[in-house]
Amino acid sequence: MNVDFAYYWSIFWRRFPYFIVVASLLTSIGLIVAMLLPPEYEARATLLVESAKIPEQLAASTVRTEATEQLQIIERRLMTRENLVETAQRLGVVDRKEGEPFLVSQVVEDMRSRTTFSATTSRSNRRGPQNATLVTIGFRAEDARTAARVANEFVTLVLQENVEMRTAVAGETLQFFEQEVERLSGELDIQSAEIVRFKNSVGRALPDSQDYLTGRQGLLQSRLAQIERDVAEIEEQKKRILALFEQAQFQPDPQNASPQERALIEARDALDSALLVYSETSPRVRLLKARIAQLEKRVQAEKLGISANTADPKSAQQVLVDAQIAELDVRSETLNSEANKLIAEIDEIEETLGQIAGNGLTLRTLERELESTQRQHSEAVDRLAKAATGERIELLSKGQRITVIEQATPPDYPSKPNRPLIAGAGAAVGILLGLGVVLLLELLNRSIRRPSEIVDRLGITPIAVLPYLRTDTEAAWRRTVLILIVCGLMLVLPLSIYFIHSLLVPLDGFANGFLKNFGLALPGGGVN
Numbered sequence: 001m002n003v004d005f006a007y008y009w010s011i012f013w014r015r016f017p018y019f020i021v022v023a024s025l026l027t028s029i030g031l032i033v034a035m036l037l038p039p040e041y042e043a044r045a046t047l048l049v050e051s052a053k054i055p056e057q058l059a060a061s062t063v064r065t066e067a068t069e070q071l072q073i074i075e076r077r078l079m080t081r082e083n084l085v086e087t088a089q090r091l092g093v094v095d096r097k098e099g100e101p102f103l104v105s106q107v108v109e110d111m112r113s114r115t116t117f118s119a120t121t122s123r124s125n126r127r128g129p130q131n132a133t134l135v136t137i138g139f140r141a142e143d144a145r146t147a148a149r150v151a152n153e154f155v156t157l158v159l160q161e162n163v164e165m166r167t168a169v170a171g172e173t174l175q176f177f178e179q180e181v182e183r184l185s186g187e188l189d190i191q192s193a194e195i196v197r198f199k200n201s202v203g204r205a206l207p208d209s210q211d212y213l214t215g216r217q218g219l220l221q222s223r224l225a226q227i228e229r230d231v232a233e234i235e236e237q238k239k240r241i242l243a244l245f246e247q248a249q250f251q252p253d254p255q256n257a258s259p260q261e262r263a264l265i266e267a268r269d270a271l272d273s274a275l276l277v278y279s280e281t282s283p284r285v286r287l288l289k290a291r292i293a294q295l296e297k298r299v300q301a302e303k304l305g306i307s308a309n310t311a312d313p314k315s316a317q318q319v320l321v322d323a324q325i326a327e328l329d330v331r332s333e334t335l336n337s338e339a340n341k342l343i344a345e346i347d348e349i350e351e352t353l354g355q356i357a358g359n360g361l362t363l364r365t366l367e368r369e370l371e372s373t374q375r376q377h378s379e380a381v382d383r384l385a386k387a388a389t390g391e392r393i394e395l396l397s398k399g400q401r402i403t404v405i406e407q408a409t410p411p412d413y414p415s416k417p418n419r420p421l422i423a424g425a426g427a428a429v430g431i432l433l434g435l436g437v438v439l440l441l442e443l444l445n446r447s448i449r450r451p452s453e454i455v456d457r458l459g460i461t462p463i464a465v466l467p468y469l470r471t472d473t474e475a476a477w478r479r480t481v482l483i484l485i486v487c488g489l490m491l492v493l494p495l496s497i498y499f500i501h502s503l504l505v506p507l508d509g510f511a512n513g514f515l516k517n518f519g520l521a522l523p524g525g526g527v528n
Helices: 005-014 016-036 067-078 081-091 104-114 144-202 207-250 259-277 283-304 316-395 419-444 451-458 472-504 507-516
Strands: 041-050 115-123 130-141 401-406
Touching (some): 016 419, 041 067, 067 115
16 A cells, blocks of 8 residues: 655645644643743651650550551641641731632642642561651642741641640540549449448358357357256256155164154054055054054154144254255256357357358358459559559650651742643644644545546546646745744734733633633642
Protein backbone atom coordinates (compact mmCIF):
# COMPACT_ATOMS: atom_id res chain seq x y z
CA MET A 1 0.00 0.00 0.00
CA ASN A 2 1.50 3.27 -1.18
CA VAL A 3 0.92 6.30 0.99
CA ASP A 4 0.95 9.67 -0.79
CA PHE A 5 2.73 11.76 1.81
CA ALA A 6 2.95 14.72 -0.54
CA TYR A 7 -0.81 14.78 -0.87
CA TYR A 8 -1.35 14.66 2.87
CA TRP A 9 1.30 17.31 3.41
CA SER A 10 -0.46 19.55 0.90
CA ILE A 11 -3.75 19.01 2.72
CA PHE A 12 -2.12 19.88 6.04
CA TRP A 13 -0.57 22.99 4.53
CA ARG A 14 -3.93 23.96 3.02
CA ARG A 15 -5.58 23.59 6.47
CA PHE A 16 -2.62 25.09 8.27
CA PRO A 17 -4.47 28.33 9.22
CA TYR A 18 -6.98 26.31 11.21
CA PHE A 19 -4.19 24.32 12.82
CA ILE A 20 -2.20 27.41 13.73
CA VAL A 21 -5.29 29.16 15.13
CA VAL A 22 -6.19 26.26 17.45
CA ALA A 23 -2.60 25.54 18.43
CA SER A 24 -1.86 29.21 19.07
CA LEU A 25 -5.06 29.67 21.09
CA LEU A 26 -4.38 26.75 23.42
CA THR A 27 -0.70 27.57 23.68
CA SER A 28 -1.61 31.12 24.63
CA ILE A 29 -4.08 29.85 27.20
CA GLY A 30 -1.40 27.56 28.62
CA LEU A 31 1.07 30.43 28.82
CA ILE A 32 -1.53 32.70 30.41
CA VAL A 33 -2.47 30.07 33.00
CA ALA A 34 1.22 29.45 33.75
CA MET A 35 1.80 33.17 34.23
CA LEU A 36 -1.38 33.93 36.16
CA LEU A 37 -1.28 31.07 38.62
CA PRO A 38 0.00 32.46 41.91
CA PRO A 39 3.21 30.94 43.23
CA GLU A 40 2.92 28.59 46.17
CA TYR A 41 5.66 28.17 48.74
CA GLU A 42 5.72 25.05 50.87
CA ALA A 43 7.39 25.15 54.27
CA ARG A 44 8.08 21.91 56.15
CA ALA A 45 8.96 21.13 59.74
CA THR A 46 10.27 17.80 61.02
CA LEU A 47 9.38 16.30 64.39
CA LEU A 48 10.68 13.21 66.16
CA VAL A 49 8.74 10.89 68.48
CA GLU A 50 11.21 10.03 71.22
CA SER A 51 10.89 6.97 73.43
CA ALA A 52 10.70 7.17 77.21
CA LYS A 53 13.85 8.33 78.99
CA ILE A 54 13.23 6.07 81.99
CA PRO A 55 13.35 2.30 81.34
CA GLU A 56 9.97 0.63 81.67
CA GLN A 57 11.50 -2.01 83.96
CA LEU A 58 12.11 0.72 86.56
CA ALA A 59 9.10 2.99 86.08
CA ALA A 60 6.55 2.91 83.30
CA SER A 61 4.19 5.60 82.07
CA THR A 62 0.48 4.88 82.24
CA VAL A 63 -0.07 6.31 78.75
CA ARG A 64 -0.04 3.28 76.45
CA THR A 65 -1.04 4.97 73.19
CA GLU A 66 1.16 3.90 70.29
CA ALA A 67 3.06 6.60 68.42
CA THR A 68 1.12 6.11 65.17
CA GLU A 69 -2.24 6.15 66.94
CA GLN A 70 -1.22 9.20 68.96
CA LEU A 71 -0.18 11.06 65.81
CA GLN A 72 -3.45 10.17 64.10
CA ILE A 73 -5.42 11.54 67.06
CA ILE A 74 -3.37 14.75 67.07
CA GLU A 75 -3.81 15.15 63.31
CA ARG A 76 -7.59 14.77 63.59
CA ARG A 77 -7.70 17.39 66.35
CA LEU A 78 -5.54 19.79 64.35
CA MET A 79 -7.70 19.41 61.25
CA THR A 80 -10.92 20.28 63.03
CA ARG A 81 -13.08 23.00 61.56
CA GLU A 82 -12.75 25.40 64.51
CA ASN A 83 -8.97 25.06 64.72
CA LEU A 84 -8.39 25.61 61.00
CA VAL A 85 -10.67 28.66 60.85
CA GLU A 86 -9.08 30.19 63.96
CA THR A 87 -5.55 29.59 62.60
CA ALA A 88 -6.43 31.03 59.20
CA GLN A 89 -7.89 34.20 60.71
CA ARG A 90 -5.16 34.70 63.28
CA LEU A 91 -2.25 34.22 60.85
CA GLY A 92 -3.87 36.03 57.92
CA VAL A 93 -3.93 33.06 55.57
CA VAL A 94 -7.25 34.19 54.07
CA ASP A 95 -7.04 37.58 52.35
CA ARG A 96 -10.57 38.94 52.12
CA LYS A 97 -11.54 42.14 50.45
CA GLU A 98 -13.75 44.59 52.28
CA GLY A 99 -17.38 43.50 52.17
CA GLU A 100 -16.53 40.03 50.84
CA PRO A 101 -18.30 37.24 52.82
CA PHE A 102 -16.23 34.85 54.89
CA LEU A 103 -16.96 31.36 53.54
CA VAL A 104 -16.02 29.03 56.39
CA SER A 105 -16.43 25.79 54.45
CA GLN A 106 -14.25 27.09 51.62
CA VAL A 107 -11.57 28.22 54.08
CA VAL A 108 -11.59 24.83 55.82
CA GLU A 109 -11.29 22.93 52.54
CA ASP A 110 -8.50 25.23 51.38
CA MET A 111 -6.55 24.87 54.64
CA ARG A 112 -6.88 21.08 54.57
CA SER A 113 -5.75 20.93 50.94
CA ARG A 114 -2.68 23.05 51.73
CA THR A 115 -1.65 21.10 54.86
CA THR A 116 0.37 17.89 54.76
CA PHE A 117 0.83 15.70 57.82
CA SER A 118 2.87 12.54 57.36
CA ALA A 119 4.57 10.10 59.73
CA THR A 120 7.21 7.55 58.84
CA THR A 121 8.70 4.86 61.06
CA SER A 122 12.17 3.54 60.30
CA ARG A 123 13.24 0.01 61.23
CA SER A 124 16.61 -1.64 61.42
CA ASN A 125 15.19 -4.62 59.51
CA ARG A 126 11.82 -6.04 58.65
CA ARG A 127 11.47 -7.95 61.88
CA GLY A 128 13.48 -5.69 64.14
CA PRO A 129 12.18 -3.10 66.58
CA GLN A 130 11.14 0.35 65.54
CA ASN A 131 14.01 2.80 65.54
CA ALA A 132 12.30 6.19 65.26
CA THR A 133 9.10 7.83 64.12
CA LEU A 134 9.49 11.03 62.12
CA VAL A 135 6.64 13.45 61.57
CA THR A 136 6.64 15.97 58.74
CA ILE A 137 4.24 18.92 58.80
CA GLY A 138 4.00 21.05 55.68
CA PHE A 139 1.91 24.01 54.57
CA ARG A 140 1.59 25.73 51.19
CA ALA A 141 0.86 29.44 50.81
CA GLU A 142 1.36 32.20 48.27
CA ASP A 143 3.78 33.86 50.65
CA ALA A 144 6.89 32.05 51.91
CA ARG A 145 6.74 33.66 55.35
CA THR A 146 3.08 32.79 55.76
CA ALA A 147 3.79 29.17 54.85
CA ALA A 148 6.58 28.95 57.45
CA ARG A 149 4.49 30.77 60.05
CA VAL A 150 1.51 28.42 59.65
CA ALA A 151 3.72 25.30 59.62
CA ASN A 152 5.43 26.39 62.83
CA GLU A 153 2.04 27.18 64.34
CA PHE A 154 0.95 23.62 63.58
CA VAL A 155 4.19 22.37 65.16
CA THR A 156 3.42 24.34 68.31
CA LEU A 157 -0.11 22.95 68.39
CA VAL A 158 1.20 19.41 67.91
CA LEU A 159 3.64 19.76 70.81
CA GLN A 160 1.00 21.36 73.01
CA GLU A 161 -1.62 18.77 72.10
CA ASN A 162 0.82 15.93 72.75
CA VAL A 163 1.69 17.22 76.23
CA GLU A 164 -1.94 17.95 77.11
CA MET A 165 -3.16 14.61 75.83
CA ARG A 166 -0.53 12.56 77.68
CA THR A 167 -0.85 14.51 80.95
CA ALA A 168 -4.64 14.34 80.71
CA VAL A 169 -4.58 10.58 80.20
CA ALA A 170 -2.12 10.13 83.08
CA GLY A 171 -4.20 12.41 85.33
CA GLU A 172 -7.45 10.62 84.48
CA THR A 173 -5.77 7.28 85.18
CA LEU A 174 -4.56 8.52 88.57
CA GLN A 175 -7.98 9.97 89.40
CA PHE A 176 -9.68 6.72 88.45
CA PHE A 177 -7.50 4.60 90.72
CA GLU A 178 -7.86 7.10 93.56
CA GLN A 179 -11.63 6.76 93.29
CA GLU A 180 -11.29 2.98 92.99
CA VAL A 181 -9.13 2.73 96.14
CA GLU A 182 -11.58 4.94 98.03
CA ARG A 183 -14.53 2.85 96.86
CA LEU A 184 -12.87 -0.45 97.76
CA SER A 185 -11.82 0.92 101.17
CA GLY A 186 -15.45 1.77 101.87
CA GLU A 187 -16.54 -1.72 100.79
CA LEU A 188 -13.89 -3.27 103.06
CA ASP A 189 -15.19 -1.30 106.04
CA ILE A 190 -18.77 -2.29 105.29
CA GLN A 191 -17.93 -5.96 104.84
CA SER A 192 -15.74 -6.06 107.97
CA ALA A 193 -18.52 -4.47 110.01
CA GLU A 194 -20.99 -6.97 108.57
CA ILE A 195 -18.77 -9.90 109.64
CA VAL A 196 -18.41 -8.44 113.15
CA ARG A 197 -22.18 -7.96 113.43
CA PHE A 198 -22.77 -11.52 112.26
CA LYS A 199 -20.29 -12.99 114.76
CA ASN A 200 -21.82 -11.01 117.58
CA SER A 201 -25.32 -12.14 116.61
CA VAL A 202 -24.49 -15.86 116.50
CA GLY A 203 -22.22 -15.85 119.57
CA ARG A 204 -20.29 -19.12 119.95
CA ALA A 205 -22.10 -20.85 117.05
CA LEU A 206 -19.06 -20.50 114.76
CA PRO A 207 -16.64 -23.04 113.28
CA ASP A 208 -13.79 -21.59 115.39
CA SER A 209 -15.65 -22.57 118.59
CA GLN A 210 -16.56 -26.09 117.45
CA ASP A 211 -13.51 -27.80 118.97
CA TYR A 212 -13.94 -25.93 122.24
CA LEU A 213 -17.66 -26.70 122.40
CA THR A 214 -17.08 -30.37 121.58
CA GLY A 215 -14.46 -30.62 124.30
CA ARG A 216 -16.65 -28.75 126.74
CA GLN A 217 -19.54 -31.04 125.93
CA GLY A 218 -17.40 -34.10 126.65
CA LEU A 219 -16.25 -32.67 129.98
CA LEU A 220 -19.83 -31.84 130.99
CA GLN A 221 -21.07 -35.29 130.06
CA SER A 222 -18.25 -36.88 132.04
CA ARG A 223 -19.10 -34.69 135.03
CA LEU A 224 -22.79 -35.54 134.67
CA ALA A 225 -22.03 -39.23 134.62
CA GLN A 226 -19.85 -38.80 137.74
CA ILE A 227 -22.68 -36.94 139.51
CA GLU A 228 -25.14 -39.71 138.65
CA ARG A 229 -22.73 -42.24 140.09
CA ASP A 230 -22.26 -40.13 143.23
CA VAL A 231 -26.03 -39.81 143.71
CA ALA A 232 -26.49 -43.54 143.27
CA GLU A 233 -23.70 -44.17 145.78
CA ILE A 234 -25.37 -41.80 148.30
CA GLU A 235 -28.64 -43.68 147.94
CA GLU A 236 -26.86 -46.97 148.53
CA GLN A 237 -25.10 -45.48 151.54
CA LYS A 238 -28.43 -44.35 152.98
CA LYS A 239 -29.86 -47.82 152.53
CA ARG A 240 -26.88 -49.41 154.24
CA ILE A 241 -27.09 -47.00 157.21
CA LEU A 242 -30.79 -47.71 157.70
CA ALA A 243 -30.27 -51.46 157.42
CA LEU A 244 -27.46 -51.44 159.95
CA PHE A 245 -29.51 -49.24 162.28
CA GLU A 246 -32.49 -51.57 162.19
CA GLN A 247 -30.32 -54.59 162.68
CA ALA A 248 -28.53 -53.07 165.66
CA GLN A 249 -31.80 -51.78 167.16
CA PHE A 250 -33.75 -55.04 167.24
CA GLN A 251 -30.93 -57.52 167.82
CA PRO A 252 -29.72 -56.97 171.44
CA ASP A 253 -26.60 -58.71 172.74
CA PRO A 254 -27.65 -61.79 174.85
CA GLN A 255 -24.64 -61.64 177.18
CA ASN A 256 -25.05 -57.97 178.14
CA ALA A 257 -28.82 -57.88 177.86
CA SER A 258 -31.05 -56.41 180.50
CA PRO A 259 -34.00 -58.35 181.91
CA GLN A 260 -36.29 -56.68 179.38
CA GLU A 261 -33.92 -57.53 176.52
CA ARG A 262 -33.62 -61.16 177.68
CA ALA A 263 -37.40 -61.35 177.88
CA LEU A 264 -37.55 -59.98 174.31
CA ILE A 265 -35.08 -62.59 173.16
CA GLU A 266 -37.06 -65.37 174.79
CA ALA A 267 -40.31 -64.08 173.29
CA ARG A 268 -38.79 -64.04 169.82
CA ASP A 269 -37.49 -67.59 170.29
CA ALA A 270 -40.92 -68.70 171.44
CA LEU A 271 -42.49 -67.03 168.36
CA ASP A 272 -40.09 -68.84 166.11
CA SER A 273 -40.94 -72.16 167.78
CA ALA A 274 -44.66 -71.44 167.56
CA LEU A 275 -44.45 -70.61 163.91
CA LEU A 276 -43.08 -74.03 163.31
CA VAL A 277 -46.29 -75.50 164.69
CA TYR A 278 -48.99 -72.86 164.29
CA SER A 279 -50.01 -70.54 161.48
CA GLU A 280 -49.88 -66.79 161.40
CA THR A 281 -53.52 -66.53 162.39
CA SER A 282 -53.19 -68.73 165.40
CA PRO A 283 -54.16 -67.01 168.68
CA ARG A 284 -50.92 -68.14 170.24
CA VAL A 285 -48.85 -66.61 167.42
CA ARG A 286 -50.79 -63.33 167.65
CA LEU A 287 -50.27 -63.26 171.36
CA LEU A 288 -46.56 -63.78 171.01
CA LYS A 289 -46.30 -60.99 168.43
CA ALA A 290 -48.12 -58.60 170.72
CA ARG A 291 -45.84 -59.63 173.54
CA ILE A 292 -42.78 -59.03 171.35
CA ALA A 293 -44.03 -55.57 170.30
CA GLN A 294 -44.60 -54.60 173.88
CA LEU A 295 -41.16 -55.84 174.91
CA GLU A 296 -39.46 -53.94 172.01
CA LYS A 297 -41.15 -50.79 173.15
CA ARG A 298 -39.94 -51.30 176.69
CA VAL A 299 -36.39 -52.09 175.51
CA GLN A 300 -36.28 -48.91 173.47
CA ALA A 301 -37.62 -46.85 176.30
CA GLU A 302 -35.11 -48.40 178.59
CA LYS A 303 -32.24 -47.45 176.27
CA LEU A 304 -33.43 -43.86 176.02
CA GLY A 305 -34.01 -43.69 179.78
CA ILE A 306 -37.63 -42.66 179.38
CA SER A 307 -40.86 -44.18 180.38
CA ALA A 308 -42.21 -46.92 178.24
CA ASN A 309 -45.44 -45.00 177.90
CA THR A 310 -43.78 -41.97 176.21
CA ALA A 311 -44.89 -41.63 172.55
CA ASP A 312 -42.38 -42.16 169.70
CA PRO A 313 -39.19 -42.12 171.66
CA LYS A 314 -35.85 -41.77 169.77
CA SER A 315 -32.57 -43.22 170.84
CA ALA A 316 -29.22 -41.56 170.46
CA GLN A 317 -28.44 -44.00 167.70
CA GLN A 318 -31.60 -42.97 165.90
CA VAL A 319 -30.64 -39.31 166.15
CA LEU A 320 -27.19 -40.06 164.72
CA VAL A 321 -28.70 -42.02 161.87
CA ASP A 322 -31.11 -39.20 161.09
CA ALA A 323 -28.24 -36.70 161.01
CA GLN A 324 -26.25 -38.87 158.61
CA ILE A 325 -29.29 -39.35 156.39
CA ALA A 326 -29.94 -35.58 156.36
CA GLU A 327 -26.33 -34.87 155.39
CA LEU A 328 -26.54 -37.40 152.56
CA ASP A 329 -29.80 -35.83 151.37
CA VAL A 330 -28.15 -32.38 151.22
CA ARG A 331 -25.28 -33.78 149.19
CA SER A 332 -27.71 -35.56 146.90
CA GLU A 333 -29.75 -32.39 146.38
CA THR A 334 -26.62 -30.36 145.63
CA LEU A 335 -25.47 -32.94 143.11
CA ASN A 336 -28.91 -33.06 141.47
CA SER A 337 -28.95 -29.26 141.16
CA GLU A 338 -25.50 -29.33 139.55
CA ALA A 339 -26.67 -32.11 137.24
CA ASN A 340 -29.64 -30.01 136.10
CA LYS A 341 -27.31 -27.12 135.26
CA LEU A 342 -25.00 -29.47 133.38
CA ILE A 343 -27.90 -30.89 131.40
CA ALA A 344 -29.10 -27.40 130.48
CA GLU A 345 -25.59 -26.41 129.36
CA ILE A 346 -25.20 -29.64 127.37
CA ASP A 347 -28.51 -28.99 125.62
CA GLU A 348 -27.38 -25.44 124.83
CA ILE A 349 -24.08 -26.72 123.43
CA GLU A 350 -25.89 -29.28 121.29
CA GLU A 351 -28.16 -26.57 119.91
CA THR A 352 -25.15 -24.35 119.24
CA LEU A 353 -23.29 -27.17 117.47
CA GLY A 354 -26.35 -27.70 115.27
CA GLN A 355 -26.18 -24.05 114.15
CA ILE A 356 -22.45 -24.07 113.38
CA ALA A 357 -22.80 -25.61 109.88
CA GLY A 358 -25.20 -22.94 108.57
CA ASN A 359 -23.40 -20.11 110.31
CA GLY A 360 -20.07 -21.39 108.98
CA LEU A 361 -21.39 -21.35 105.41
CA THR A 362 -22.66 -17.78 105.82
CA LEU A 363 -19.41 -16.71 107.46
CA ARG A 364 -17.30 -18.28 104.70
CA THR A 365 -19.38 -16.43 102.09
CA LEU A 366 -18.81 -13.14 103.89
CA GLU A 367 -15.11 -13.87 104.31
CA ARG A 368 -14.72 -14.80 100.62
CA GLU A 369 -16.32 -11.51 99.65
CA LEU A 370 -13.98 -9.74 102.05
CA GLU A 371 -10.92 -11.56 100.64
CA SER A 372 -11.97 -10.76 97.09
CA THR A 373 -12.41 -7.10 97.98
CA GLN A 374 -9.05 -7.12 99.79
CA ARG A 375 -7.34 -8.50 96.68
CA GLN A 376 -8.99 -5.86 94.52
CA HIS A 377 -8.00 -3.20 97.05
CA SER A 378 -4.38 -4.39 97.09
CA GLU A 379 -4.26 -4.42 93.28
CA ALA A 380 -5.87 -0.98 93.16
CA VAL A 381 -3.35 0.40 95.67
CA ASP A 382 -0.49 -1.06 93.62
CA ARG A 383 -1.89 0.40 90.42
CA LEU A 384 -2.50 3.71 92.15
CA ALA A 385 1.20 3.86 92.99
CA LYS A 386 2.06 3.07 89.37
CA ALA A 387 -0.44 5.67 88.15
CA ALA A 388 1.10 8.30 90.46
CA THR A 389 4.56 7.41 89.10
CA GLY A 390 3.24 7.54 85.53
CA GLU A 391 1.68 10.95 86.08
CA ARG A 392 4.93 12.21 87.59
CA ILE A 393 6.82 10.92 84.55
CA GLU A 394 4.45 12.75 82.19
CA LEU A 395 4.55 15.98 84.21
CA LEU A 396 8.36 15.93 84.07
CA SER A 397 8.28 15.01 80.34
CA LYS A 398 10.30 11.86 80.97
CA GLY A 399 8.00 9.60 78.99
CA GLN A 400 7.41 9.32 75.27
CA ARG A 401 7.34 12.79 73.74
CA ILE A 402 7.53 14.69 70.46
CA THR A 403 10.45 17.02 69.86
CA VAL A 404 11.29 19.40 67.05
CA ILE A 405 14.20 18.40 64.86
CA GLU A 406 13.86 21.15 62.28
CA GLN A 407 11.68 24.24 62.37
CA ALA A 408 9.91 25.41 59.23
CA THR A 409 11.77 28.19 57.44
CA PRO A 410 10.56 30.40 54.56
CA PRO A 411 11.50 28.60 51.32
CA ASP A 412 13.57 30.44 48.73
CA TYR A 413 11.73 29.05 45.71
CA PRO A 414 8.05 28.26 45.16
CA SER A 415 7.06 24.62 44.95
CA LYS A 416 4.09 25.31 42.68
CA PRO A 417 3.08 25.85 39.97
CA ASN A 418 5.42 24.21 37.45
CA ARG A 419 5.12 26.93 34.83
CA PRO A 420 7.20 25.26 32.07
CA LEU A 421 5.17 22.10 32.46
CA ILE A 422 1.87 23.97 32.28
CA ALA A 423 2.98 25.97 29.26
CA GLY A 424 4.34 22.86 27.54
CA ALA A 425 1.15 20.99 28.28
CA GLY A 426 -0.88 23.82 26.76
CA ALA A 427 1.27 23.77 23.63
CA ALA A 428 1.06 19.98 23.34
CA VAL A 429 -2.71 20.01 23.76
CA GLY A 430 -2.96 22.85 21.20
CA ILE A 431 -0.91 20.91 18.64
CA LEU A 432 -2.93 17.74 19.15
CA LEU A 433 -6.22 19.58 19.03
CA GLY A 434 -5.08 21.52 15.90
CA LEU A 435 -4.23 18.25 14.18
CA GLY A 436 -7.61 16.94 15.27
CA VAL A 437 -9.36 19.95 13.74
CA VAL A 438 -7.50 19.42 10.46
CA LEU A 439 -8.41 15.74 10.44
CA LEU A 440 -12.05 16.50 11.25
CA LEU A 441 -12.30 19.06 8.42
CA GLU A 442 -10.89 16.60 5.95
CA LEU A 443 -13.27 13.87 7.07
CA LEU A 444 -16.21 16.24 6.61
CA ASN A 445 -15.02 17.42 3.16
CA ARG A 446 -16.50 15.04 0.53
CA SER A 447 -15.29 16.93 -2.60
CA ILE A 448 -13.06 15.30 -5.28
CA ARG A 449 -9.50 16.58 -5.16
CA ARG A 450 -7.31 13.87 -6.74
CA PRO A 451 -7.37 11.97 -10.07
CA SER A 452 -7.63 8.72 -8.20
CA GLU A 453 -10.83 9.93 -6.58
CA ILE A 454 -12.29 10.67 -10.07
CA VAL A 455 -11.57 7.13 -11.08
CA ASP A 456 -12.93 5.65 -7.82
CA ARG A 457 -16.12 7.69 -7.64
CA LEU A 458 -17.01 8.42 -11.34
CA GLY A 459 -15.34 5.52 -13.09
CA ILE A 460 -13.65 7.98 -15.54
CA THR A 461 -9.96 8.03 -16.28
CA PRO A 462 -8.84 11.61 -16.87
CA ILE A 463 -6.27 12.40 -19.59
CA ALA A 464 -4.64 15.22 -17.59
CA VAL A 465 -5.19 17.19 -14.37
CA LEU A 466 -4.56 20.92 -14.13
CA PRO A 467 -4.04 22.29 -10.58
CA TYR A 468 -5.40 25.64 -9.39
CA LEU A 469 -2.61 28.23 -9.56
CA ARG A 470 -2.77 31.38 -7.41
CA THR A 471 -1.31 34.63 -8.52
CA ASP A 472 1.48 36.32 -6.63
CA THR A 473 -0.96 38.87 -5.24
CA GLU A 474 -3.27 36.17 -3.91
CA ALA A 475 -0.38 34.29 -2.34
CA ALA A 476 0.98 37.44 -0.68
CA TRP A 477 -2.42 38.42 0.60
CA ARG A 478 -2.92 34.90 1.98
CA ARG A 479 0.41 35.03 3.79
CA THR A 480 -0.36 38.47 5.23
CA VAL A 481 -3.72 37.36 6.61
CA LEU A 482 -2.16 34.28 8.11
CA ILE A 483 0.61 36.31 9.80
CA LEU A 484 -1.89 38.81 11.18
CA ILE A 485 -4.04 36.02 12.58
CA VAL A 486 -1.08 34.36 14.25
CA CYS A 487 0.20 37.64 15.67
CA GLY A 488 -3.27 38.47 16.94
CA LEU A 489 -3.58 35.17 18.66
CA MET A 490 -0.06 35.28 20.08
CA LEU A 491 -0.16 38.91 21.27
CA VAL A 492 -3.66 40.30 21.51
CA LEU A 493 -5.27 37.30 23.17
CA PRO A 494 -2.73 36.93 26.06
CA LEU A 495 -2.71 40.68 26.65
CA SER A 496 -6.50 40.83 26.68
CA ILE A 497 -6.76 37.98 29.16
CA TYR A 498 -4.07 39.53 31.36
CA PHE A 499 -5.81 42.93 31.47
CA ILE A 500 -9.16 41.30 32.20
CA HIS A 501 -7.60 39.34 35.07
CA SER A 502 -5.78 42.36 36.49
CA LEU A 503 -8.33 45.12 36.03
CA LEU A 504 -11.79 43.59 35.79
CA VAL A 505 -12.21 40.19 37.45
CA PRO A 506 -9.69 37.60 38.69
CA LEU A 507 -9.89 34.75 36.24
CA ASP A 508 -8.51 32.15 38.65
CA GLY A 509 -11.44 32.70 41.04
CA PHE A 510 -13.87 32.59 38.12
CA ALA A 511 -12.22 29.43 36.79
CA ASN A 512 -12.34 27.80 40.21
CA GLY A 513 -16.03 28.67 40.57
CA PHE A 514 -16.69 27.09 37.19
CA LEU A 515 -14.54 24.00 37.80
CA LYS A 516 -16.02 23.50 41.26
CA ASN A 517 -19.29 22.48 39.59
CA PHE A 518 -17.41 19.50 38.15
CA GLY A 519 -15.49 18.69 41.36
CA LEU A 520 -12.26 20.23 40.03
CA ALA A 521 -10.03 23.11 41.06
CA LEU A 522 -6.97 24.97 39.85
CA PRO A 523 -3.69 24.35 41.69
CA GLY A 524 -3.46 26.70 44.65
CA GLY A 525 -7.05 26.55 45.81
CA GLY A 526 -8.04 30.02 44.62
CA VAL A 527 -8.82 31.49 48.13
CA ASN A 528 -7.96 35.19 48.18
